[in-house]
Amino acid sequence: MTKSKETNVEALRDAIVTFDVDRIGSIAQQALKEGVSAYEAVMNGMAKGMETVGKRYQEGEVFLAELILAGETFKEGMKVLGSHLKNSDAWYRGSVVIGTVEGDLHDIGKHIVASLLQASGFEVYDLGVDVPFDRFLEKAKEVSADIVAMSAMLSTTFPNMRAVIEEIAKAQVHTWTLVGGAPLNADSVKSLGPDGYGKDAVEGVNICKQWVSKREQVH
């Protein structure tokens, strides 16, 4: 990569890390003008910036508000770069069906996770809130989802989460199940039986990345 292209990629990375939601669009356009491929701009620029923010979040240097803002900055950048990504570009990692289970109308956590998944190259199918248990499997089959992710704020929805996990296991589809949410802890998760539990949004997304990379290695 030429020095000029490197500078542009760095500028994209920095824009994410400094939450420059106002300028990232023009920085992305400049990068394309200078010959940086959209793939390079996303993978080595913005996605690296998101990784940095994610790491800082887990180390307690930045907080949820900054994580959200980084995700929004990423989305703004993708408005410019997304349409320039070619089908052959290996940006997309996999697909995730996400929703808040039936009986629960809270969506903040789900929204944050969905945003970070998109910023990490996942195709996200957001079913919304109060989702009946069979809808998760139905959608997962329809889109051949790699992962079904469920969020909950209310412990009263645990039976519904369990129902989703059991349905997916019975159907024998190649779909991992991930859960997250305020009332969950290691003990309650054991009784639900998902493949993974994210204690926060960043951990949840990292688990998803690990799963799909395992699948790529197997194939």
Next chain:
Amino acid sequence: MLKNHPKDDMITALNLREPERVPVAPYVDYTYASKISRRKVSEVILGSNELKASVLLQAYERHHYNWIMVFDNPPRDWRQNVTIKDLGDKYEVQNKDAGERTFLLPKDGTSIYPVGDVTVENAAERFELEIVDRDDILREGRCEVTKIVKMRAGSEALVTAVVGAPFGEVLLRLGLTQGATCLYRKPDLVRNLCDLCLRRYIEEAAALSEAGAEAFWVEEVFAGTDTISPKHYEEFALPYERSQVQALQRLGKPVILYFCGNPMPIIQNIAKTHADAFAFEENKKNIDVDLERIKDVLNGEACLFGNFDAINTLTTNPGEIEEKVKQMILKIGRGGGFVLGTGSPITKTVQPENVDAMIAAARKYGRPSSA
């Protein structure tokens, strides 16, 4: 033979002295109270103020804890100004009045207000509309639940009105995405909205005080470090918490600040609000709320509410509950200035016998250390 009334024990603890028994102040809202009355939650929420008060009083009479929380005081004729759509397993309640909000109401669950119902463009205007003068609040019957509860049980239990906190309300109404962006891009808007909220809450508190509220429970829902940085807490949330606490204390009533989320990195600052008492959530969202450390920081200058686990422990069995209450009281409940509270609202999956067990254990182990 107990000399003090249950309410006296609450007041004694809030005044940082040691009561005859550790008082118990569980978070009982309409969700659990409706269960005791064998009614659906939606029936109560959509019902009259008289029904709301009666349900809270029935729960109190069932358990005889030391306080009664009062919430959701809509205007007397509020049903005339809403349209209610039946969506099957829930209702959509739309307010025709621009100053009120639309919410969803599961048929057996509590109201869910949409997060992010205002935009950067209309937020200030909406918040202005929501400021109602104290006299109008009283005239419209918005404090009837408080009045009825005070009349019927005010001699026995501390009538405590629940109010929001400015910063948390602003973040809730803007939504986390818009709110996070505004903290960085439009800080003046955030401050302006907090100012407007503060004005609204002060008017509401004045009316509630006149109606009979004897204490205030201020809920700060989005200011913990699981959401915002310590810097943003200090800049945006703390000044308004302080102002609100001072304003409510000027009404002559103690203020309990219920701080949701992670308080630990900012506990020294939270203490600077100078609330009369502090309450926190139970350990969840991977947050370890260290009450022993919090007690050290408060240094005997404020009352501490125990955050008994309403989610995982109160759903177990009386034996385990008794043991956990005993541990909590032995660790931080001796010497006065302590109230056994729950970290979050009691849900409808909790058996009443478990609540009884929690209260009985507090009364058994919560005697003065000299006894």
